[in-house]
Amino acid sequence: MNRPSTFLYSVLCFGFAVLYIPVFVLMAYSFNDSRLPTVWGGFSTRWYSALLENEQILQAALLSLEIALVSATFATILGTMAGLALSRVGRFRGRSVLTGMIAAPLVMPDVITGLSLLLLFVSLQELLGWPGNRGANTITLAHITFSMAYVAVIVQARLANMDQSLEEAAMDLGGRPFAVTRDITLPLIAPAMASGWLLAFTLSLDDLVIASFTSGAGASTLPMVIFSKVKLGVTPEINALTTLVIAAVTIGVLISGWFMLRQLRAQPAPP
Amino acid sequence: MTTPGNTLNTLNTTDTPNPEFINTPWRDPQQRPFIEIEGLSKRFGDFIAVDAVNLKIYRRELFTILGGSGCGKTTLLRMLAGFEKPSAGRIRIDGVDVTDLPPYLRPVNMMFQSYAVFPHMTVYQNIAYGLKKEKLPRAEIKERVGRMLELVQLTALSKRKPNQLSGGQRQRVALARALIKQPKVLLLDEPLAALDKKLREQTQFELMNIQDKLGITFVVVTHDQEEAMTLASRIAVMDAGDFVQIGTPSEVYEFPRNHFVASFFGSINLFDATVTSVDAGELCVLLDDSDTEICTRYEGELAVGSACKIGVRPEKLLISTERPAEQGNTITRGVVEDLAYKGNRSIYRVRAQNGRIIMVSAQNKQRSAHLPLEWDDEVYLSWPSDCSVVLTA
Incomplete structure (x- = not known):
């Protein structure tokens, strides 16, 4: 193989620098003793302890995690069902329309999704007296609605790539349809479901616009709190919070990477 | 295939007491056909894949359906397995009408062209799957899978996953998995197409040996006329959804009914x-x-x-x-x-x-x-x- 040229190396370094220097600067300033975000005043961890005492941020973080966990789980269940229906139930009326519609939320601007869901919740409240006060419940419902589409698309892509004779073979060997789904289809699409869940979880944690529309008084997710705080100026506390989030994400990526590596090592190349 | 004789005898136990083996049952009008296909058709929209075919296959035959791609041979096989619902006609196996039975209730197993070996299961689990669905006791499953592993010479590899096997080994897993339930009929869709030439020739003879020893009726679909000639007791040449000629390999080679059959074989x-x-x-x-x-x-x-x-x-x-x-x-x-x-x-x-x-x-x-x-x-x-x-x- 040819040695990569110096030029290619510099382009690579530049690319990574553009991506990561802002993140590293932000992380460094979270250890800044000074109250001003741009003036270095010595090393300190005081913003982290301040963060731990900030009830508002802690509660918002907990709420976000709760919403993300619940919505990712439900989105995975519903999205998997939709993906299975679209790729395995053969031809049925309106199949192509449904295929298009399931992908639409992926390209829909958040503002429109948020606004339409808000209007839905308001009219439901008037008609049925449900869902009551808007808050964590309505945000969760909204997040399930849009992240379900992502899961469905991922699962459907996996199913499209899967050899359908695997399921036929199981049926041929005496497996009834339910047993075939349980024994063959689900284990084989489990990786797709896992990545769908992770994506749904991340999307929910990250979402600001839809949550702002569908939330009511009192329920604020972490992005909502950060956004409202930043409007008053970036405090080192926010830097500390972001650093913690980045650390959590990094650990998550490392763990899943380690799992994947272990899986690869367990399967030596065929002879 | 070098397998100790005693292994094979025990495999044969559930088969009916060996009916007297007749070399050419199709020439004897007294013989009852084992598989009877009557006026079987399959239409996909306007396209007629299989056009009102009739076919009689006898017990212990190694029957080959031969034809080019798109001639309807795979559709016919899939109707025998139960994956396609016929548009018209009936299928009877051993006197029982199976036309409306789902695949999991038919006394038929299939070996797929892609082998369809379950990638998330070991060799052992793959072969045991059919018996587990029958809810047999663990000890019996273990014993029968053990014998089957011996028959296809995979005992040493029973704990491997399919991606640690070669193509020929995967083919054996697929064969063993389809044979373990002792089906009345084994359907094989292009069984050797994925193997290289040398392995193919060797496997042809192994297939014939296994068929001979287990006494199961084989229906093989293939596009390779040499493979059909080597394996088959009889060959049905198929074109455009219908049979052109049915006969022994030497009949279709030496006495082809028309130019299509003649030029198909050499x-x-x-x-x-x-x-x-x-x-x-x-x-x-x-x-x-x-x-x-x-x-x-x-x-x-x-x-x-x-x-x-x-x-x-x-x-x-x-x-x-x-x-x-x-x-x-x-x-x-x-x-x-x-x-x-x-x-x-x-x-x-x-x-x-x-x-x-x-x-x-x-x-x-x-x-x-x-x-x-x-x-x-x-x-x-x-x-x-x-x-x-x-x-x-």
Whole structure:
């Protein structure tokens, strides 16, 4: 193989620098003793302890995690069902329309999704007296609605790539349809479901616009709190919070990477 | 396949007491067919994949359905397995109408072209799957899988996952998995297509051995005529959703019903001829560029004076520089245009008087560094007249 040229190396370094220097600067300033975000005043961890005492941020973080966990789980269940229906139930009326519609939320601007869901919740409240006060419940419902589409698309892509004779073979060997789904289809699409869940979880944690529309008084997710705080100026506390989030994400990526590596090592190349 | 005899005897226990094995059950009208297909059709929208076919397959046969891609052979197999619902017609297996039964209730197992070995299960789990669905006790499953592993020589690899196996090993897993439930019929969809040539030849004989030892009826779908000839007790040649000819390998090779069947199995030379007389199954024709009259078996309908074609296989032709004996032979002349030395035999392309190219395949029986014939040699071509096949289509 040819040695990569110096030029290619510099382009690579530049690319990574553009991506990561802002993140590293932000992380460094979270250890800044000074109250001003741009003036270095010595090393300190005081913003982290301040963060731990900030009830508002802690509660918002907990709420976000709760919403993300619940919505990712439900989105995975519903999205998997939709993906299975679209790729395995053969031809049925309106199949192509449904295929298009399931992908639409992926390209829909958040503002429109948020606004339409808000209007839905308001009219439901008037008609049925449900869902009551808007808050964590309505945000969760909204997040399930849009992240379900992502899961469905991922699962459907996996199913499209899967050899359908695997399921036929199981049926041929005496497996009834339910047993075939349980024994063959689900284990084989489990990786797709896992990545769908992770994506749904991340999307929910990250979402600001839809949550702002569908939330009511009192329920604020972490992005909502950060956004409202930043409007008053970036405090080192926010830097500390972001650093913690980045650390959590990094650990998550490392763990899943380690799992994947272990899986690869367990399967030596065929002879 | 070198498997101890006792393993195989025990595998045979649940089979009915060995019915007296008859070599050619299809010739005996007293024999009850094991698989009966009646007027079976499958339409996909406007396309007719299988067109009202009838077929009788007998117990312990190794029946091969042969045809090019898109001829409907796989659709027919999938209807036998229960994956496709017939548009019309019935399928009976061992006297039971299975037309409306779902795949998991049919006494039939299938080996898929892709093998469809479950990638998330070990070799053992793959083979045991069918028995687990029958809810058999663990000990029995363990014992039967153990014996099956021995039969297909995979005992040492039972804990491996499919991606740690070679293609041939995966094929054995698929075969073992399909055989473990002791089905009445085993369906095989292009069983050897994914293997390389050497392994294919070896596996053909293994398949025949296993079939012979277990006494299960095999229905094999293939597009490879050599594979069909080697494996089959009978071959059904399929084209455009219908059978063109059904017969033993030697019947379809030596007595092809029409040009399609004749050219499907190797090459055949065609000579123009005119019918001179028709008499109870025997037809006499006069070759257009020879003065020999050929009389041969023919069951179709042809009027005296009509044109037809005479087919002769390349290996039936004798090529010589001296005029061969007249008795019982058909003789014509030509010039060697091309020749290919292949070691055990030579292929000659001879231009006949009417300009048509005739292929001759000659065994090289003599040991010689020189070819007996050269380019542009004037030669006589002759063949025993009863090697001629009358072809209409």
